[in-house]
Amino acid sequence: MLGLVEGMMFAHKSGLNVGLFLKAISVGAAGSRSLDLYRGRILKRGLEPGFYVNHFVKDLGICLKECQNMGLALPGLALAQQLYLSLKAHGEGNLGTQALIVALERLNNVSLEEQQAGSTK
Numbered sequence: 026m027l028g029l030v031e032g033m034m035f036a037h038k039s040g041l042n043v044g045l046f047l048k049a050i051s052v053g054a055a056g057s058r059s060l061d062l063y064r065g066r067i068l069k070r071g072l073e074p075g076f077y078v079n080h081f082v083k084d085l086g087i088c089l090k091e092c093q094n095m096g097l098a099l100p101g102l103a104l105a106q107q108l109y110l111s112l113k114a115h116g117e118g119n120l121g122t123q124a125l126i127v128a129l130e131r132l133n134n135v136s137l138e139e140q141q142a143g144s145t146k
Contacts, residue, residue: 026059026063026105026122026123026125027101027104027105027108027125029057029059029060029063029064029067030067030123030125030126030129031129032046032047032050032055033046033047033067033126033137034126034129034130034133034135034137037135037137038133038135043068043137044064044068047060047064047068051064063123066121066123067123067126067137068137070138071123072120072121072123072124072127073120073121074119074120074121074122075121075122076121076122077118077119077120077121077122078109078112078113078117078118078119078120078121078122078124079113079118079119081109081122082106082109082110082113082118085102085105085106085109086106088102089102089103089106105125108125108128108129108132109122109125109128111128111131112124112125112127112128115127115131
């Protein structure tokens with residue numbers, strides 16, 4: 026999910042039409058099940074939960090604790106947990122995990138919603 030929303034942010038900031046960008050990459054090696062399932066929801070701001078942020082934060086915490094017990098460093102996991110935790114801190118824990126886009130928008134002071142009527146670059 027993190028790679029998906031980061032790609033969307035990159036496309037947006039580059040001035041590309043995010044929907045067209047996602048369509049273009051979905052058929053190549055960059056395609057994924059997450060891309061197929063979530064691109065439309067994220068673009069339409071469909072943040073209803075299939076899996077809640079609150080539950081995901083809990084699960085990521087369990088995994089991080091086990092990693093610590095095993096002496097295993099997974100920095101991407103820790104980053105994802107912190108980004109999801111920021112959603113929870115903003116009262117957005119009852120949204121779906123695709124709400125990660127909101128955390129990235131907030132971090133970068135941009136909104137993909139602004140582009141919906143916009144660019145075809």
